[in-house]
Amino acid sequence: MLSLLFGALLMFGGLIFLAAQPMFRARLSSVRRTPAATPEPTLEPSEPAAGFRLKETWPGLAMLAVGAILLLVG
Numbered sequence: 392m393l394s395l396l397f398g399a400l401l402m403f404g405g406l407i408f409l410a411a412q413p414m415f416r417a418r419l420s421s422v423r424r425t426p427a428a429t430p431e432p433t434l435e436p437s438e439p440a441a442g443f444r445l446k447e448t449w450p451g452l453a454m455l456a457v458g459a460i461l462l463l464v465g
Contacts, residue, residue, distance in 0.1 A: 398465060412447055
């Protein structure tokens with residue numbers, strides 16, 4: 392029973408970790424003063440998104456894998 396609870400917590404923590412990485416990686420828009428002729432700044436990033444890189448997301452993937460193993464075994 393304890394392994395099921397711990398596995399579920401690891402799976403949930405891994406999902407939260409994976410979801411939080413792209414959200415907090417970079418700011419969505421920069422605050423710049425623009426002349427009146429140009430449009431207002433938007434929430435679009437100035438550069439394309441970096442996506443999911445393995446070296447930054449491996450802890451979340453490891454948590455998911457260990458949690459899945461614990462759920463299957465328990």
